[in-house]
Amino acid sequence: MERTAFAREFVGARLKDRRREERLVHIAEQCRAAPDRSFPDIAATSAALTALYRFLRNPAVTLAGILEPHLQATAARCAEAGRVLVVHDTTECQWQGEQRQELGPLRGSKAQGFLAHIALTLSADGSRRPLGILGAHTWIREREVRNRRADGSRTNGNACHRMTDKESARWWKLADAVEGRLGGVEVIHVMDREADAYHIVRDALEHDMRFVIRMARDRVLLDEDEDRLGRTSDVLAGCRDIFTMEVPLTKRAASSTPGSEPARDARTAKLAVTATRASLARPNYDRESVTSLEVNLVCVHEIDAPSDVEPVAWVLITTEPISTTRELCAIVEMYRARWMIEELFKALKTGCAFEKRQLESYDTLTAALGIFLPIAWHLLLLRHEARIEPAAPAERVLSPTQIDILRARLPNVLPEKPTAADALRAVAYLGGHFIKRAPGWLVLGRGLEKLLDLEIGWRLARGLEPIL
Secondary structure, eight states: OOOOTTGGGTTTOOSSSHHHHHHHHHHHHHHHHSTTSOHHHHSSSHHHHHHHHHHHHOTTOOHHHHHHHHHHHHHHHHHHHSEEEEEEEEEEEEEOSSOOTTOEEETTEEEEEEEEEEEEEEETTTTOOEEEEEEEEEEOOSSSOTTBOTTSOBOOHHHHHHOSSOTTHHHHHHHHHHHHHOTTSEEEEEEOGGGOOHHHHHHHHHTTOEEEEEOOSOOEEEOTTSOEEEEHHHHHHTSOOOEEEEEEEOOBOOOSSTTOOOOBOOEEEEEEEEEEEEEEEOOTTOOSSOSEEEEEEEEEEEESOOTTSOOOEEEEEESSOOSSHHHHHHHHHHHHTTHHHHHHHHIIIIISOGGGOOOOSHHHHHHHHHHHHHHHHHHHHHHHHHHHSTTSBGGGTSOHHHHHHHHHHOTTTSOSSOBHHHHHHHHHHHTTOOSSSOOOHHHHHHHHHHHHHHHHHHHHHTTOOOOO
16 A cells, blocks of 8 residues: 555554554554644544544553654654754643643643653755654653752752752753764754753763754853853953844744743844853862863854844854854854744644643653654645745645645646645645735644545545555
C-alpha cells in the first residue's frame, strides 16, 4: 500500500508490536488530515474512537517510541544539509477545568499541565528551512516555583547549585543527545536566556560544542590575570559599535508566563552591534568548576526605538568567530532564527489544538504529543516553504495529485503552473481564508484537512490505491 512521505515519519516506531506500529501510522495520518479537530471528530466510528484511546493508554506507547522514526528521518535530512542550527526551548502545555491527578502546577497559572523541552532543527544556509524535531523531553513540576522553599522564601545560589534534579540540566542533556545523533554534521545550538547557566556553558565548551546563548544576567568578567574586570554591561559600554543593521521584527502577543517577553507590534528595528572576547567568572557558589570560561560576547541594541516600545537589547554568548562584520551578522541571524521554535509551538497548540485534547493522564497526553509534534513540524514546513521561496514549484509543498485536486476545486485560484505560494493560498482558501494577510495556523490546519478528505474521494473515484 502506498504511503505518503509524511506517513514515513512514523514507520518503524518502537512500540514493541508491529500491529501497534501500523496502527500508529494510520492514526497519525488521520490526525494530520484534521489536526485541529477533536479525537471523537477524527475517529469515523465509536469503535475507532475506542481503539484510538486504547492505543494511547497502552504502556508500550510512549513519546520516545513514537518519535524515534521522525528523529531518525530528521537526522538524515540534517546529514544531507551538512550544517544546521538546533534551536532549543521549553513550552508549557496546559489544561483548564477538570483536575487531572497526574499533571502538575504551572508558573503564574491556575491551570494544570506539563512542560516540554524541544529541539527543532533548521538548515543553516540562511533559509531556516525546518528539518524536523531532534529531541523532546517532558516533565511535571511538583510545585509551581521550584527555586523557592516550602515557606515561600527564595533559595540562594548555593542551594540551587547543590540540587541534583535542576530543570536547567535539560538544556545540556538534550544538546548532548542531539550531538550524539548528528555525528559528522556541523551543528550550532541556539538557546534563549534560560540556558545562561555557568555549568551549561562549561559543559558545552568542554565537549567542543558550538552555540549561541542569550545572556540572562549581568555576569562578572575577568581580565587575563583573572582579576575582576567588571560587569558585562560596564565592559560592553566601553566598546564602540562596529556596525548597524536593519531587521524586521514580527508581531508578538503578550504571554501570561512570568518573565516572558512583552507584546509588540511588527516594525523594522535599527540595531547596533559590538563584540569582544571575554572571560566569564565562575559564580561564588560554584567551587568545583574552572575559575573562568573564555567566550565571545556579541552585544545587540536598538537605536532610535519608538518611545512607547521596549528597545531590542541582547547580549549573546557564543563560540562563533567575531572578527568580521559578516561573522557578526551571521551570529545575529542565528539568534533571530530562534523565533521559528515559537512558530512550532503555535502550530502545535493552535493548528493541532493540542491543549484541547481530552485525555486523562500525563502518559496519554505525552503519547499524543509524539503524534502531533511531527504534524506541527509539517505545518511549519508547509508555510515556511511558501513564504521563503514563493516562486518555487507547488510540488515542493504538495503532491501532484493534491495540486490536481486544488485546480479542479478552485479553478480561479490556482494558475496553470502554480508556485508554492499559490499552493499555500489555495489550501488556506479551503480552510476559509479569503483576506490578503498570511493565513494563521488554524485556517491552514482546516484547509489541509479538507484537501486530504478530497484526496480520499478523488483516489476512490479513479480506482487508485488508497494512501495511508
